[in-house]
Amino acid sequence: MQEALAFVEALLSSAVAAGTIYLLAAVGESITERSGVINLGIEGIMAIGAVSSFLLTLAYGHLAALLGAAALGALVGLFHATLSVSLRLNQVVVGLAITWLGLGLSGFVGAPEVARYVLETLNPAVPGYLAELKQAPRLQELNLGPLSGIPVLGRALFTQNALVYFGLISAVLAWLIIFRTRWGLSLRSVGENPALADSSGINVFLTRYLALIVGSAFAGLAGAYLFTGYQPFWVEDLTRSRGFIALSLVILASWSPLRAVGASLLFGALEALQFRVQLRGLGAETPQLVMMLPYLITILTLVVVSLATRGRIPAPAALGKPYTREE
Amino acid sequence: MRRLNIPLAGSLSIRLERRPELSRARSALVTLLFLAMAFLLSGAIFQLLGYGALEIYSAFGRSVLSPTMVEEIFRKSTPIILAAIGLSYSYRLNFWNIGAEGQLYMGMIAATGVVVLNYGGILPGGPLLLLLAVAASALAGGLWSLIPAALKIRVGANEIITTLMLNYTAILLADYLVHGPWKDPTGYGFAQTIPFPPEAKLAPPGTPEWAVFLAVSAACALTTLLVFNYTVFGFESKVVGLNPYASRYAGIRTGSVVLKGVLISGMLAGLAGLVVAGNLIGRLRPGASPGYGYHAIIAALLGGLNPITVSFSSLLFGMLLTSGDVLQASIQMPRAGVKIIIAMIFITTILAEFWKRHRLRIARRGGGGG
Numbered sequence: 001m002q003e004a005l006a007f008v009e010a011l012l013s014s015a016v017a018a019g020t021i022y023l024l025a026a027v028g029e030s031i032t033e034r035s036g037v038i039n040l041g042i043e044g045i046m047a048i049g050a051v052s053s054f055l056l057t058l059a060y061g062h063l064a065a066l067l068g069a070a071a072l073g074a075l076v077g078l079f080h081a082t083l084s085v086s087l088r089l090n091q092v093v094v095g096l097a098i099t100w101l102g103l104g105l106s107g108f109v110g111a112p113e114v115a116r117y118v119l120e121t122l123n124p125a126v127p128g129y130l131a132e133l134k135q136a137p138r139l140q141e142l143n144l145g146p147l148s149g150i151p152v153l154g155r156a157l158f159t160q161n162a163l164v165y166f167g168l169i170s171a172v173l174a175w176l177i178i179f180r181t182r183w184g185l186s187l188r189s190v191g192e193n194p195a196l197a198d199s200s201g202i203n204v205f206l207t208r209y210l211a212l213i214v215g216s217a218f219a220g221l222a223g224a225y226l227f228t229g230y231q232p233f234w235v236e237d238l239t240r241s242r243g244f245i246a247l248s249l250v251i252l253a254s255w256s257p258l259r260a261v262g263a264s265l266l267f268g269a270l271e272a273l274q275f276r277v278q279l280r281g282l283g284a285e286t287p288q289l290v291m292m293l294p295y296l297i298t299i300l301t302l303v304v305v306s307l308a309t310r311g312r313i314p315a316p317a318a319l320g321k322p323y324t325r326e327e
Numbered sequence: 328m329r330r331l332n333i334p335l336a337g338s339l340s341i342r343l344e345r346r347p348e349l350s351r352a353r354s355a356l357v358t359l360l361f362l363a364m365a366f367l368l369s370g371a372i373f374q375l376l377g378y379g380a381l382e383i384y385s386a387f388g389r390s391v392l393s394p395t396m397v398e399e400i401f402r403k404s405t406p407i408i409l410a411a412i413g414l415s416y417s418y419r420l421n422f423w424n425i426g427a428e429g430q431l432y433m434g435m436i437a438a439t440g441v442v443v444l445n446y447g448g449i450l451p452g453g454p455l456l457l458l459l460a461v462a463a464s465a466l467a468g469g470l471w472s473l474i475p476a477a478l479k480i481r482v483g484a485n486e487i488i489t490t491l492m493l494n495y496t497a498i499l500l501a502d503y504l505v506h507g508p509w510k511d512p513t514g515y516g517f518a519q520t521i522p523f524p525p526e527a528k529l530a531p532p533g534t535p536e537w538a539v540f541l542a543v544s545a546a547c548a549l550t551t552l553l554v555f556n557y558t559v560f561g562f563e564s565k566v567v568g569l570n571p572y573a574s575r576y577a578g579i580r581t582g583s584v585v586l587k588g589v590l591i592s593g594m595l596a597g598l599a600g601l602v603v604a605g606n607l608i609g610r611l612r613p614g615a616s617p618g619y620g621y622h623a624i625i626a627a628l629l630g631g632l633n634p635i636t637v638s639f640s641s642l643l644f645g646m647l648l649t650s651g652d653v654l655q656a657s658i659q660m661p662r663a664g665v666k667i668i669i670a671m672i673f674i675t676t677i678l679a680e681f682w683k684r685h686r687l688r689i690a691r692r693g694g695g696g697g
Contacts, residue, residue: 040487087343089677092423092487093628097677100625101670107663109376114661117377236663241495248488288503295492295499299478302489306482313483 005152011272012156016164019268021226023167025246026253026260027174028218033255034178035211036191036318040095041080042219043243044102045073049223051106054234055115057136057227059123065136066163066224073220076102077213085208088322099243107236110134115234134234136227139163163225170218174257187211191316194323204323219243245298252301254314263301270294346686354683358629361679365671372667378660386658391650398537402607404645405540406431406599406616410623411641412551413595415632416588417472419555421568424589426475426490427596428620429497430468434600436501437467439520439611442527443509456526460601468597469590471497476589480582494620502613509611519612528605536606543602544638547595551634564588596620617648625669629676644669 025042032039049069056065076098084094108114115131139161148158178184189197190207198204226238245267253259270293278287306313349357370380390396410427417424438460444450450459475489502518509520525531530539555561563584566574575581599619604611622644630637651665 083674083677087678087681089681093677096425096624097670097673100621100666100673104663104666104670105372108661108667111661111663113659114376114378121377241491244488244491248485248492251485251488286503286507288499288506292496292499295495298492299484299489302484303478303482306484 007276009152009155011269011276012153013159014272014275015265015269016156016160017230017268018271019264019266020160020164020167021222021230021242022246022249022264022267023171023260024163024222024225025219025243026249026264027167027171027257028215028222029246029250030215030253030255030257030260031174031178031187031218032211032215033250033319034187034191034316035208036194036316036321036323037081037084037208037212038091038095038247038320039077039080039212039215039219040092040244040247041076041098041102041216042095042222042246043239043241044099044106045076045216045219046223046226046239046243047102047106047237048072048076049220050227050238051110051223051234052220053224053227054110054134054136054232055119055122055131057232058119058130059126062137062139062228065228066221069220069224070217071220073223074213074217076220077216078209080216081209081212084322085205085212088324091320091322103237103239106238110234110236136232138232139225139229161229163221163229167225168261171257171261178257188316191318194318198323198325204325208323222246241295245294248298248302251313251315252305254305254309255316267294267297270297340690342688342690343685344688345684349683357683358676358679361675361682362672365668365675368675369664369668369671372671373664378664382658383654383660383664386654386660387650390653390657391646396649396653400642400646400649401537401540402645403619403648404642405544406602406607406619407623407626407641407644407648408544408638409547409599409602410596410620411626411630411637412547412634413592413599414623414627415551415555415630415634415637416564416595417592418627418632419564419568420585420588421571422476422479422585422589423487424472424475424490424592425487425624426472426493426620427592427599427623428616428618429490429494430471430593430596431600431603431616431620432494432497432501433467433471434464434597435604435611435615436497436504436600437463437597438527438601438604439504439509439523442523443520445524445527446521452524452526454526456524457529460527460605461529461598464597464601465594466597468600469594472589472593472596473586476586480585501611501615505611505613511610517612520610522610523605528609529602530606540602548634548638555634560584560587596623599623617651619648622648622669625673625676629672631680643672 025046029039029042049072052072053065053069056068080094080098083089084091109118112132112134116128119126119131120128141159141161142165144158148154150158178187186197186202187207190202190204194204223239226242227234231238249260249263249267253263274290274293277290366384370384373380373383410431414424414427441450441456441460441463445452445456450456471493474493475484475486478484478489479486505518505520511517511519511521529543530536563574563579566577567579567581567584571581603616603619608615623641626641626644627637629643630640647665647669651662654660654664655662
């Protein structure tokens with residue numbers, strides 16, 4: 001009994017920790033997609049966020065790492081918007097290209113010799129060999145005093161690092177903004193019927209630019225959290241398609257940042273479970289079948305959502321369609 | 328004429344205009360210019376990250392373009408050619424199949440399955456074995472691609488996500504098999520299957536591999552050219568891709584056209600799997616494909632979904648893949664560097680397509696509007 005409780009406690013705690021990777025990305029992507037643009041680049045932006053947080057943490061500490069990763073994400077979002085909103089290029093293709101670029105850049109920058117060079121350039125005072133060790137200090141958990149002593153839930157809810165709480169708060173805030181403010185109304189109308197929004201005086205292009213920039217900044221932050229808050233050891237392909245899983249999570253949460261909290265907990269739990277099952281020796285020889293679960297469950301949830309809504313997924317009506325102003 | 332204004336500072340704005348269609352030669356020139364730009368931009372990135380771009384490209388010229396490497400480039404291009412031509416069937420339908428990598432893995436798994444069953448005495452050997460391997464790999468790749476197609480048609484599940492997820496699933500399945508039930512008992516503990524016997528190889532030892540590959544690629548490209556341009560299915564798939572609603576209205580059975588096209592996509596990727604497992608490696612092992620299926624996506628787009636140009640763009644990616652190995656060995660460049668070049672080609676490709684359809688004009692706002 002005692003052991004089972006401890007197992008559940010540890011599982012919940014790591015489900016919240018892993019879920020935050022998905023939550024940060026999904027909150028950002030919900031905002032982006034509400035404006036009618038799908039950002040398939042978040043996988044690559046997460047990779048860029050992760051590698052930049054790795055080197056920036058070593059160079060200037062955690063705060064700089066988080067801000068830097070978000071800023072780089074925003075920059076990539078701006079690039080995406082230039083191609084997909086202004087030049088009206090196919091959003092799928094632009095997103096995939098950005099993902100590819102992000103994975104390539106992160107892999108290259110993370111390679112020991114390049115990482116060393118970049119770190120030495122960023123801050124000559126820091127010994128460059130630190131980058132070759134591929135590690136950086138982990139983000140500290142906040143100490144919320146007696147609250148974390150609550151049985152079973154205490155560790156999961158009150159012994160996490162600041163970004164976990166940031167993720168939860170931003171999910172609530174994003175929900176409030178999207179559904180309860182004028183800004184949100186403009187954002188949604190741009191995603192539903194851009195021509196109508198345009199004729200009622202909303203700047204469609206600016207809205208989509210901002211939505212892409214904010215969403216990509218969140219993706220950059222998700223990558224930074226993945227490295228500094230979850231697994232502070234650099235390996236190439238650290239993101240392992242979590243960005244794409246976050247994309248499907250947005251559908252599962254039907255474009256609501258609040259429902260994304262629940263959905264990301266589900267995928268966080270799955271990831272935690274997979275890890276714990278392996279620790280207990282189940283499938284220790286061949287863990288591959290357990291590792292397939294998140295991917296299969298992603299497909300399954302897509303099917304369930306479609307069936308539950310009878311094929312009428314409540315996607316923003318103009319999602320994926322470039323907007324042209326007729327003159 | 329549709330115009331788009333991008334406001335700049337002050338009263339100036341860039342005006343985008345549709346331009347009349349370019350001649351074939353000029354269009355090819357634009358593609359080449361943008362390709363060159365990709366290499367320039369990646370060079371700038373390398374320079375920024377502490378690598379001499381000149382050093383990289385001269386090593387590239389010295390080693391990759393040497394005659395001895397040409398055969399290796401062609402070998403590595405073949406699975407890309409097959410998968411990329413396959414993807415053209417999907418993309419024509421506006422079905423965003425990102426799953427060639429997974430379908431290729433399923434092809435490798437199925438072909439290896441035939442070899443394993445033959446080893447176990449369940450399947451006969453001899454010339455029939457190759458036939459079985461071809462059928463199994465194409466079927467497995469095809470079935471794997473039918474899942475996302477059916478899910479898209481039946482329940483509207485986003486194919487980009489489902490095909491991607493099935494990629495990871497297939498790669499993990501291959502990983503499981505080579506570590507588990509299909510592990511070579513005489514392989515000194517290495518995670519790999521038994522080697523393919525000569526009868527199960529598309530190009531058995533003794534035949535010139537390049538000739539077989541060339542024949543297979545050419546047959547695939549020419550057949551596709553005929554299918555696209557001279558068959559009812561080719562016509563229907565184009566219409567469905569352009570406008571699914573109108574095509575349904577015109578009496579085309581959209582669902583079945585999509586299923587057929589995506590099935591062919593998967594079958595060709597599966598066949599590419601047989602080429603990889605049977606000839607390029609000779610057995611199944613983890614990480615058997617360095618992303619042939621992903622390179623095929625860009626090759627298909629760069630080649631404009633025309634099977635002939637797609638074949639040539641696949642050669643370019645075969646060359647880049649080969650260069651990854653060579654540059655790592657000769658100047659210790661991290662392999663991901665090649666990914667950067669490929670991403671840049673990806674980006675300049677879409678820009679080139681845009682450039683072919685539009686021209687930019689800087690104009691004073693308000694003046695000459697329509």
